[in-house]
Amino acid sequence: MLRWLTAGESHGPSLIVVLDGVPAGIALTTEDLRETLARRRLGYGRGTRQKFEKDVVRVVAGLRHGRTLGSPLAVEIANSEWPKWEKVMSADPVAREDLLVDAGTGDEREIARNRPLTRPRPGHADLAGMLKYGLDEARPVLERASARETAARVVAGRVAAAILEQTAGIRLVSHTLAVGPVRVPDGAPLPGPDDGSRLDEDPLRCFDPGTSAAMVAEVDACQKDGDTLGGVVEVLAYGVPVGLGSHTQWDRRLDGRLAQAIMSIQAMKGVEIGDGFASAARRGSVAHDEIVPSTGGPAGTARVSNRAGGLEGGMSNGEVVRVRGALKPISTVPRALRTVDLATGEAGTANHQRSDVCAVAPAAVIAEAMVALTLADLLLEKSGGDSVTEIDAHLAATLALQRTGREDAAGDRP
Numbered sequence: 001m002l003r004w005l006t007a008g009e010s011h012g013p014s015l016i017v018v019l020d021g022v023p024a025g026i027a028l029t030t031e032d033l034r035e036t037l038a039r040r041r042l043g044y045g046r047g048t049r050q051k052f053e054k055d056v057v058r059v060v061a062g063l064r065h066g067r068t069l070g071s072p073l074a075v076e077i078a079n080s081e082w083p084k085w086e087k088v089m090s091a092d093p094v095a096r097e098d099l100l101v102d103a104g105t106g107d108e109r110e111i112a113r114n115r116p117l118t119r120p121r122p123g124h125a126d127l128a129g130m131l132k133y134g135l136d137e138a139r140p141v142l143e144r145a146s147a148r149e150t151a152a153r154v155v156a157g158r159v160a161a162a163i164l165e166q167t168a169g170i171r172l173v174s175h176t177l178a179v180g181p182v183r184v185p186d187g188a189p190l191p192g193p194d195d196g197s198r199l200d201e202d203p204l205r206c207f208d209p210g211t212s213a214a215m216v217a218e219v220d221a222c223q224k225d226g227d228t229l230g231g232v233v234e235v236l237a238y239g240v241p242v243g244l245g246s247h248t249q250w251d252r253r254l255d256g257r258l259a260q261a262i263m264s265i266q267a268m269k270g271v272e273i274g275d276g277f278a279s280a281a282r283r284g285s286v287a288h289d290e291i292v293p294s295t296g297g298p299a300g301t302a303r304v305s306n307r308a309g310g311l312e313g314g315m316s317n318g319e320v321v322r323v324r325g326a327l328k329p330i331s332t333v334p335r336a337l338r339t340v341d342l343a344t345g346e347a348g349t350a351n352h353q354r355s356d357v358c359a360v361a362p363a364a365v366i367a368e369a370m371v372a373l374t375l376a377d378l379l380l381e382k383s384g385g386d387s388v389t390e391i392d393a394h395l396a397a398t399l400a401l402q403r404t405g406r407e408d409a410a411g412d413r414p
Helices: 030-040 096-100 108-112 126-133 139-145 147-168 193-201 209-224 254-263 276-280 360-383 388-404
Strands: 003-007 014-020 055-061 073-079 171-179 231-238 268-273 291-293 301-303 321-327 338-341 346-349
Touching: 003 147, 014 147, 030 055, 030 147, 030 360, 073 147, 126 139, 147 171, 147 360, 147 388, 171 193, 171 209, 171 360, 231 360, 254 268, 254 321, 254 360, 268 276, 321 360, 360 388
Parallel strands: none
Antiparallel strands: 003 014, 014 073, 055 073, 171 231, 231 321, 268 321, 291 301, 338 346
């Protein structure tokens, strides 16, 4: 079983991720983690923070000479802006007068960051968090609710992706299907696991060049209007064997686990597996993936389509796993939305801090990480083993059984 936790605040000294259950012998370097964090910073429509914020990665435990040890893996991602926030986010008490002094720049805007945030922003966790935890301002809520936390998830996802590829040959790729009303045409080619570099180079992580250009134009128009955009992303996992997840209990279903993983990403408001909502409008005769004889598939079978997205009955069925997530428009809208100042009870407008116009491209990378973590957990649950060598042996035996579709010849059973 793969367990993981993140800790840290958006403007705190660092983010921390700890993974327990990583098998021994997985090849991994600090540079691998830096590269995956760089992918998270890409995307047209991102804010200025991505230009000056640097992810300083330090592996604290669980890795030696480029190989995992089997012990918990701990990684720290330092905040390069910490000196500006040291007083505001200090772990120890700070004199109130110290919060009215700039951070040494002489810029009045530096003082503004120290003021209580009493005007909750619509669409954010601000108001619900303030009421839940009995807080008189939103700073303690927004610091942890911020999507900055996903940097730690992306690091964890890179570890999970290494486990998947190095033990089972599973490879993932993510792409953008829609930005606002602009969507990739139905039937357009899907990216494969070797298309990751091409997608990284696209401004909106779109595999269709014509649609990508239209997406860029939509982001430009939205920025000019002082507004924000959401969209739809898709993750594809190639090489997933039959049998990850189970039909036997609700919390063991792979589709349920994937849905929770995607919906846990900040700003995600919808998820579908395979054709999902489109299949709800079809008749059964055209909604399901028919099975035909084949010498290359599990138990001598093959599918003529993959509308189910590689899952049936809560289990992977050997086809490409396809998961989509719908991202709402960014809540920090330049044209500030109406709210109430909880300090005075008066109507006002929401606080506006620097933000992105569109964060769909990085959302695809984050969704890829969450799918990798979910699949890796269930793969390790199914295969067992504390090292790459042991897992390889278990998986080889499982795949051999699946090729025939039975453990013993029917006549040999008692």
